[in-house]
Amino acid sequence: ACTTDSSIENPPAAEGSASAESTEAAQPTEDGTEWFDQAVYDEQDAQRSATFEGDPEKPYLQYIDGEMTDTAAFAADGPQKACFSNASISNPWRQTGWITMNQQLKVLQDAGVVSEMETRDAQDDDNTQIADIDYFIAEGNCDAFIISPNSTAAMTPAVERACETGKPVIVFDRGVQTDCAVTFIHPIGGFAWGIDTAEFLSERLGEGDKVVALRILPGVDVLEQRWAAAERIFEENGIEAVDYFTGADPVEIKSIISDELATGDVQGVWMDAGDGAVAAIEAFEDAGADLPVMTGEDEMSFLRKWDETGIDGLAPVYSNFQWRTPLLALQKIFAGEEVPAEWVLPQSPITEDERGEFLTANEGMPDGHYAKFGGEDLPGYPTVWQERQIP
C-alpha cells in the first residue's frame, strides 16, 4: 500500500515572511531570501503601539484584537494529551521558556486539563523535526499538537500534515507558511525588535557613526527580521553598520570587537539576541575604549552588566513568556473557547528606567535567565528557574 502525505500538495514558499497571515511570501531568488517585507514591517511597526486585550498582569494571555478562531469543534471533556514538537533547547532563551512551559504544564495537569505532554526535541534539525511530527501523527495518540518550528519554509508541510489530522494545532515562536493552525502564537515580531533597537541607536548616534551588529544564527525568520529592519533604519540614518554571525560565542564576539576597535572607533553595538552582550561590552573595557551605546536583550547577564557599567542601553524583548501561552491556548481550545487566529503577544523593551525593577524581581536568577519570563505565579517559582531544572 502506498502512503503519501497529501498535505504536501500545498507548496510552501521560501522564507521571507514568517507571518502566517502574509501569504504574499517574497519570491525566492537565486541568492536565497530577501528578509525585508514592507507590509509586515509596517504592520509590526503599528503593533508596537497597539492596545492589547486582556489582563496586563497576565501578558502571556494578552493579544491584539483581530480574527478569532472558533474552536467549538475541539471542545473535549477530561484531560487531553498534548504532543509538543520542539525545535531545540539549544540556547538560554529556549531553555528558560522550556522550564516555564513545564511548570505551566504541571498546573494544567493538576487542573485535569492536560493528561500528559509528549515532547520530541529535534535538536535544531529540520529533518528530525519533520520526522518527529510524522511520528506524532502516526503513533502519538495526540489530542493536540504544539509545534515550535525550527525553520519556516521547511516545517510548513509537516505542520500541514498535523493540521490534516483534524486535531488542534498550535504553532509558536518561529512561524510557518500556512495558516492551518488553530493559532499562531508569537510576540509582535522581529521587525518590531529591529525598529525598537535601531531607532534607539539612531537617536543617540550621529551620521557616520559606526555600529557593530552581532547576530547569533542565520536563516531564522524571527532573527533575520530583526536585522532586516535594523539594517534598513541604520541605512536611512546614515549610520555605518557591519554585521557578524557569532553563534553567541563570547570569544568570537570579543575578537570581532577588538579588531573593529583596532581599525577605528565604534559608537554602537546592536545585538539580535542578548546572549554574548556582556562579552561585547568587556571588549570595549579591555581595549580601554569608550563604552558604546548598546542594545542587548532581557537576559539577566545583559541587564546586570548594563546596570554595572551604566552604559546607555536598551533591552529589547522577544517575550519569553510566550512559552506558557500554547498550553493555556490549549486549555481554551479544549473548553471550546475562541482564540485569536494569530495570537500576537505584547513585546516591549526594557528601558533604563525599568531596569532596576526587573533586576530586583529576578534577583538570584542565573545569568542565562530572561527577565520577562512571566512565570512568577507558577509552582516551583523561583527555585526551578534558579536551578535551571531542565526536564
Added chain:
Amino acid sequence: MNRLTSTHIVYLVALATIIAGTVLVGSTGRNFFSTGNISDILTGTSILGFIAIGQTLVILVGSLDLSVPYVISLSSLIGAGIMANQAGNILPAVLLALLVSALIGLVNGAVVAGLKVHGFIATLGMGLIVSGYLGSTYQGSAGQAPLAFRLIGATGIGPVPVSTLIMLACAAVVLVLLNTTRLGHAMYAVGGDAPVARMSGVRTLTPVIAAHVICSTMAGLAGLLLAARLGVGSPTIGSQGGYDLLSIAAVVLGGTLLAGGKGSLVGTLGGVLIFAMLDNIMSVLQVNPFLKDVVRGVVIVVAVAVYARRRTVHRPARFGRGQAHRGDAAPPRGPGASRQGDGPARGDGTDARNEVPA
C-alpha cells in the same frame, strides 16, 4: 570459518538494540514494531545512510570526508533552486546538483590523492570553502521543490519510506561496485596498501578519486532528498544533522577499519540502523536532549570497543589453551611485519585496531 566477522557482530548489536528497543518502547505502552515507529526509524536511516555509504568508500581507500554537511546543503539549494516549483525542472536540477557535488568530490579526491594532503585536512578545508560560499550567498532557505519531487520525501510503501528504498538501492549499487568490479577491488587494495596496489599494476589515484566522487555524490543525493522532504533548499540543513562525524562513527561502528583497506558496506548499514534505532528509542522515552548526546557518545565508544577487544590472532594456537599474553609490546602481527615491509605501513594515526578475523 565459524568465526564471527565484524559484520556479524554489527548485526548482533543491532539485534540487541532491537530487543532493548522492544522492551523499552514497550514499557511506555508503545509498540516498537508499529508502522509509525518503523517508519520513523527507517526515515532516520535514509539520510545518514546515503552519507555513510559514501563515507565507507572514502574510509576504505584510507581517507575521510568532513565536507559532506556542506555538500548536502549546497545540493539541496541547487536542486530546489533550479526546480523552482516546476516539475519540468526536476531532471536538470537533479543532474546539476549531483554534478556540482561530484565536482567537489573530484577536487577532494585530487587534493587527497594528487597533492597528498591528508583527507582530514583536505576535506575540512573544502568544507570551509563551501561553507563560506553558502554563508555569503544564501540568507536562508531558498528554492522550491515541486510536488512531484516532494512526493519522494513523503511517500512510503507500507512503513518503508521511498527515501529508504532509494538509499538501499544506492547501497546495492555501491555494494556491487565494491565487491564485483575492478574499481571496487582497487579501492580495497589502495586503502590496504597503496604501494602494493601500485606494484600490482593498480592505478592508485583512480580509486581514491572515485571514492571521493561517489561520496560527494551520495551527499548530493542526501541533499536532494532533504530538499524533497523540506520542500526547499537550506544552507544549514547539512550541518544541522552533524552528518560528518556521525557518518564516520556509523562506518566504524559497522566494522570498517578507520585506517582503510578492510570493511563492509553491509556493516555500515548495520551501524546506521543502530544509530537510527538508538535515536528512535531515546525519543520515544523522551530522554533529555542533552543526555541523548551522552548516550550517543558512550554507545559509539563501547560498541567499537567490543570489536576492538576481539583482536586478530592470525595463527591458531599450537599448544594448549593457555592464552599467551600479547600486550602492546607484541601487537597482532600482520604478515607485512614479518618481511621487510616499508616500515609502518600507514601513517593515519589510526592503527588497524578493530579488526576481526574474517
Added chain:
Amino acid sequence: MDDEVNTQGARTPILRVTGLTKSFFGVPVLQDASLDLFPGEVHGLVGENGAGKSTLMKLLAGVYVRDGGRIELDGEPVEFTHPVQAHQAGLSTVFQEFNLLPERTVAQNIYLGREPRKGLLVDRRAMNRATTELLEELGITSIRPTASVSSLSVAQQQIVEIAKAVSYDARIISMDEPTAALAGPEVELLYGIIDRLRKRGTAILYVSHRLKEIFDLCDTITVLKDGRIVTSSPASGLDDASLVRAMVGRPISAYFPEALPGTTVGSPLLQVSGGGNDQLDDIDLTLHAGEIVGVAGLQGSGRTELVEAVFGAAGFTRGTMTLEGRPYRPRSPRDAIRHRIALITEDRKAQGLSLNQSILDNALSVVRSVDPMRTAVARRRAPGVFSSLEVVARDLDQEVQFLSGGNQQKVVLAKWLAIDPQVVLLDEPTRGIDVGAKVAVYSLMRRLAQEGKAILMVSSELPEVLGMSDRVIVMRDGRIAGEIPPAASEEQVLQLATGARGVAP
C-alpha cells in the same frame, strides 16, 4: 613447451638492456648498466646493499622511469611508466618488499588489477578456479584461493607472490631476494618452480644475497657494484671467493671471524625450563656467559616466538626462567630490558627503528625508555659506539630512513649496546644486509661474547648459524628438536629441523 630450450649457441636475447642509467635527484644509482637475458636462462644479479639491484628491477618493471639507456623486449624498445605496462608486455616482478594485501584473499591478490570479468563484473568463480589451477601447476596444494593472505604463513605468502608473478604468463620474471623469508624446504620448492619456468622458456632475473642459491640456480651471474656492472659471466667460471671479491672489491679473508682471544664460556646466565605458551612447548634452554648459541629451524618453527618469549614480548605461560640464578618472569619487553636483555628483531623497519627519527634518537631510544637518567651519558658515548660499528652516514642527525639496510641494522645494534645488555637475542641479524655489514655484525657478536655476554642468534642461513655458534639448537613445530655441535653439517640440521616427516610448505 616440453623441450628444453637450447641455452647454448647463437641465441637472441628476449630482454636487452643497454646503457641503463638512473639517478635520484642528480645522484647516479645505476650507470651504464647493460645485460642480456635469454629465454630459459636464470640470470643471477648480485651486489652489496645499495648496489642498485632493486633499482634495476624497478626500472624494468616500470616502477621507475629511466634517465637514459635502452630497454628492448624482443628487439623492440619499450618505455614503461607504470607496472601494468610491464605486465602487459610479459615482464613480471617479485619485489623485494612485501607485496600482498593481508586482508584480501589469495585469489584477489594474485589477480589484483586484472580480475577476470564477466561483462563488467568480476567473475569470482573464474578467479578462484584460475588460482587453484595456477597453484597446482606450481606444485602447491596447501593454499586455498579463498584464504585470506593474513592467515598464511610467511613462506606461503612468499609462494603466493611468486605464483602471482608467474600468473602474468610472463616471459620474463624478476625475483628480488625471493628467499629472504624462506628456509630450506621452501627454498627447495622455489628451486622446483624456477626449474619449471626455465623449462617453459621463461627468463629469470634472480637477486639474492645467498651465494649458494646463486650458484645452485644461475646460468649467468652479473655483479653490480655502486651502480655499475663489474662482471657478467657464466656461473661456471666463478666461485664464492671470486664473487665476493667482485662484489666488495676486496677479499674477505675471514667471513666468519674467529672467537676473540680471552673468550671463555662461563656460568649459566639464563635458564629456561619447561617453557611454553600457545606457540611453544617444552622449552629447556641454558645460555652461558660468553657463549653464542645458534637457533636453526624451518620457517614457522617457532624461533621468533622463542626469542620473543625470553624477551617478554609474548611471554611463556608455562615453565620457569632464571637469570643469574634468580627467578625471571618478564611481563613485557620493558621488564626484560630492565634485566639487561636485548632483542634485535628480525624486521628492522617494522620493529626495530623509528624511520623518521634521527640516528641519535634511535640510538638513544632504549635508554630513554627504560633508564632515562642515563640518557646524557649514552648520548656522549654515541659517537664512540657508531665509530666502532663503522656506521656510515652524513651525521648523527640524519634520519635513519635514508640509511642503507646495513647501516640501519648497525643503528639497531647501537641502541642496544647503550644499555650494556648481558643477554643479547638476535633474530635474523643479517637478513638482507650486505657482506661488509654482515662482517661488522659478526665481529660485534664476537666482541660481546668476549665481554661475557650470552648470545642467542636465530638465523635461516645455515652457514651463518654453523659458522658463528658454539652450539646450535634446532627447532621444530614449537619445540626444541635437538642440539648439535657447530661442527655438524647442514644436512644434520635439516634432518632435525624437518624431523622424520617429509618437507611441507
Added chain:
Amino acid sequence: MSVATERAVLQQNRSSRGERLLRALRTPSGAIFVLVAVLFVAVLAANPSFGEPGSLIRFIGRTAPIAIAAIGQYFVIVSGEFDLSMGSVVTAQVIIAGNLIGQDEARALPVLALMILFGAFVGLVNGLVTTLLRVPSFIVTLGTMLALLGLVLFWTGGAATGNPADSFRQIGRGGVQDIPVLEVLPYPVIILAVVAAAAFWLMRRPYGRTLVAVGDNPRAAALTGAPVWWIRTRAFMLSSLAATVAGVILVGYAGVHPSVGQGYEFTAITAVVLGGVVLGGGRGWVLSAAAGAFALELLFTLLNFLGVESTWRDSVQGVIIIVAVAAASRNWQRKRRGASKQAHDEHRPIAAPTPAPGTDEGGT
C-alpha cells in the same frame, strides 16, 4: 675520556647549529615560522597600528588559548592519535568555572584544582580507552566530545549560572601593569610563554623523544621498552590539561557560554597541521604547532583588516589550509628525496677523532 672531550666528539658528529637551523627552516615545521613572519608583515601593511607594542601584545594574549590548545593537541597528534574532545573539555571547564566558583572568590583555588584534576581525568579516560581497549582515538574522543558536552549541559540546564568571580577571570583578562613600552603584559601571554617553554623542554626530555618515536613506529617503541600505552595516555592527558588551561584563560577573557570552545578541536588540529606536524605521528615540532595557531589567527586578522566579507572568510581559510598543507606535503616528499641525494655525496663514517673507544670503556 673526559666529559668535555666526549661532548666535543658528539658535536663533531653533528652538523653545526647554523647548518641544522637552516635545514630545519626548510622543513614544513620550520617553514611555518616563515609563514608567520610573512603574514605578520602583511597584517602590518594592512594596518600599521597593529605593530604597536600594546596592540601586538594584546594580539598575542588573544591567541594564547588557541596556541596552548594547539600545543596540547600536538602531543596527541605527534604520537599518532587524534583528540577531538578538546573543544568539549574547554566548554566543560568554562562552565565548571562559572557554576562552581560563581561570585565566591574563596572557591577559585579549590575549583581550579578540581578543574585540573578533571582535565587530567578526561585525558586519562581518552588515553586508556584508546590504548588499552584499542578503540581508534578518533572514535574515542568523538565519543568523549559528545558525552562530555551533553553531561555538562544537562548538569547546568544548558547554561552556567553566570561568569565566575572577577579575580578568577583576571587570569584571562588581566595582566601585569606598568610594564615599560607595553603598559600591560597580559597574563595569557605569560601563561603561553610558560606553557611553550615547558612543552619545548618536555619534547627534549626522554619522554618527548619517546613520544615522537611512538608516533613514528609504536611497535619498535614498544620493543625498546617504552610503555606505549602510558606514553600515549599521558599525551591525551597533556592535551586535556592544555584544553583546561585554554578554558581558564577563555572564561577569563570572554566569560561563560556553552559555545566557548566549540570547534576548538578542529582549529587546534588545523594549527598543528599548518605547523608541519604530520597527521599519523612521528614528525614535527611542538613550537611549530603553536606557530600554526599564530598563523591562523594572523590570517583571520588580516582578512578582517582587508575588509573581506566575514562570510567569505571560511572560504579563504579553507583554501589557505589546503594550499599550505599541500605545499608541506610536497616539501616532506622532496626532503625525503633530497636527503637521499645527500646520503650519496655526504655519506662518511661518523667516527670519533680518537681511536674507537668501544662501547663502554673509556669512562669518565
